[in-house]
Amino acid sequence: MNNIEGVVVMGSEQQDEEKIKIYRGSEIPQETDLSVFRTEFGKYMQSDNLNFLFGSGCSSLFETDKNGRKKQVGIDTMAGLYSEFKRENPNFKVGDKNLDDPDFEGNLERLMDILISLREAKNYIKTENDPDEQMNDVRKFIKKQIKKNVNSKSVIKLYKEFYMRTIRKSRQNPINVVTTNYDLFNELALDSLGFFYNDGFSGTFRRRFNPLVYNYIYANNMNLNKSIWNRVDNFYNLFKIHGSVSWEKQNGNIYEKDPENIEAENVMIYPTPLKDRSTLMVPYSDLFRNFQNHLANPNAVLITLGYSFGDDHINRVILNNLSVPSFRLIIFGDTETNKGVDGQERESNILRLLKAHDPRIIVVNSENKVHYFENFINKIMPNPLVDVQENQKLSEAIQNISSALQDGDKLGK
Numbered sequence: 437m438n439n440i441e442g443v444v445v446m447g448s449e450q451q452d453e454e455k456i457k458i459y460r461g462s463e464i465p466q467e468t469d470l471s472v473f474r475t476e477f478g479k480y481m482q483s484d485n486l487n488f489l490f491g492s493g494c495s496s497l498f499e500t501d502k503n504g505r506k507k508q509v510g511i512d513t514m515a516g517l518y519s520e521f522k523r524e525n526p527n528f529k530v531g532d533k534n535l536d537d538p539d540f541e542g543n544l545e546r547l548m549d550i551l552i553s554l555r556e557a558k559n560y561i562k563t564e565n566d567p568d569e570q571m572n573d574v575r576k577f578i579k580k581q582i583k584k585n586v587n588s589k590s591v592i593k594l595y596k597e598f599y600m601r602t603i604r605k606s607r608q609n610p611i612n613v614v615t616t617n618y619d620l621f622n623e624l625a626l627d628s629l630g631f632f633y634n635d636g637f638s639g640t641f642r643r644r645f646n647p648l649v650y651n652y653i654y655a656n657n658m659n660l661n662k663s664i665w666n667r668v669d670n671f672y673n674l675f676k677i678h679g680s681v682s683w684e685k686q687n688g689n690i691y692e693k694d695p696e697n698i699e700a701e702n703v704m705i706y707p708t709p710l711k712d713r714s715t716l717m718v719p720y721s722d723l724f725r726n727f728q729n730h731l732a733n734p735n736a737v738l739i740t741l742g743y744s745f746g747d748d749h750i751n752r753v754i755l756n757n758l759s760v761p762s763f764r765l766i767i768f769g770d771t772e773t774n775k776g777v778d779g780q781e782r783e784s785n786i787l788r789l790l791k792a793h794d795p796r797i798i799v800v801n802s803e804n805k806v807h808y809f810e811n812f813i814n815k816i817m818p819n820p821l822v823d824v825q826e827n828q829k830l831s832e833a834i835q836n837i838s839s840a841l842q843d844g845d846k847l848g849k
C-alpha cells in the first residue's frame with residue numbers, strides 16, 4: 437500500500453471490544469476485534485487509488501418513530517420496494533398469478549424479469565393484461581419511491597459523515613465513487629459540504645453530460661505570477677453507472693435537471709435482463725470504461741457497500757481487475773444463505789466469490805451488521821480530521837444564522 441500516513445484514531449472502548457468476521461479468500465471466517473481491523477482498514481483508506489462502489493443498501497435507512505415502529509426514511513432495496521408495490525397494487529396480476537406467488541421471489545427485479553419475458557412473447561402468448569403497460573406501472577412506481585425521499589435529511593446526513601471521514605491531507609488522486617443508485621444523496625451531501633466533485637457534466641445553467649470532464653481536476657494557483665499549480669487535496673469523481681432520477685434525454689444529449697421538472701425520457705437503467713445490453717450505450721459505456729480504467733491503476737483498492745454482486749456487467753469489470761496483482765477488493769456484505777419465498781435456500785453471490793480462494797478478496801460482516809452502511813461509517817471508517825469537523829460546524833453555524841436572518845426579514849415584511 438502506498439502513501440500511508442498518520443495513525444488511525446480509534447473509536448470507543450465499546451467498539452473496540454466488538455467482534456467481527458473477516459473472510460480472507462476463504463469461506464471460513466476469522467473472528468477479529470473490530471479495533472484491530474479498523475486499524476488495518478485505515479491503511480487501505482490511505483491508498484492513492486481509492487474506489488468505492490455503492491449498491492442499493494446504501495440508500496436504505498430505517499428510523500424508529502415515537503411508537504417504536506421502524507420507518508424507511510431513505511429508498512428501499514428491491515425486496516422492500518416489492519412489498520410496498522404489492523401493498524399499493526393488491527389486484528396486480530401477471531397472467532393468473534398475483535404478487536404473493538413464489539415465482540416472483542418477493543423481489544421487484546424478478547417481477548420485471550418476468551414482465552420482460554412476457555413482452556417478448558406477447559405475439560405468441562395472450563395475457564389478460566398488457567405487459568408493456570404493467571412494466572410502465574412498475575417504472576412509475578420506482579420513480580415515485582425515489583422522489584418521495586430524495587431529500588431525506590437523515591440519509592444526506594449519513595452521506596455527509598461518510599465524505600467527511602474520507603478527507604486526508606496530500607491525497608494525490610481523486611476518490612472514485614461508483615453507484616448503481618438513481619438518487620441524489622451523493623450530490624446533495626457533497627454540495628452541502630462544499631466539497632469539489634466531478635459527475636461527468638459540464639456547464640452551469642444547462643448542464644450536459646460530457647465524459648471528457650472526468651479527465652479534469654481542480655487545482656489551486658499557488659503563485660499568481662508563475663504557473664505553479666497544486667491539486668485540490670480532496671476531490672471526488674462520481675460515476676452513476678445506472679443513470680439518475682435527475683438525468684433527462686433530449687435530442688441525443690443527456691442533461692441534468694431537477695427531477696420534478698423532467699418532462700422527457702429519464703436516463704435510468706431499470707433492473708431487468710436488458711440492463712446488461714443497456715450498459716453498452718451512451719452514457720453508460722463511458723461511465724463503465726472510466727470505472728474499469730480506475731480499477732486498473734496500480735495499488736487500486738475497491739470497497740463495496742450495499743452491493744450484493746447481482747449485476748453481471750459490474751461483476752465482470754471487478755473480477756477482470758483481479759488480473760492486476762496489486763488490486764484489492766474489500767466487500768462489506770452478507771455471506772449467509774437466503775431463504776426465498778418458495779422456502780428454498782439460496783447461496784449468496786458474495787460467498788461464491790470467496791470460493792475463488794483469492795486472498796486479495798476480503799469480506800467483512802458481523803452479527804451486529806457492521807457491514808451495513810451506517811455501521812460501516814460509524815464503526816469502521818477513520819474519525820474525521822479535527823479541522824474538517826471544525827470547518828463543518830462553522831459552516832453550519834453560518835447557514836443557521838443566514839436562515840434566521842431571512843426568516844426575520846420575512847416576518848418584518
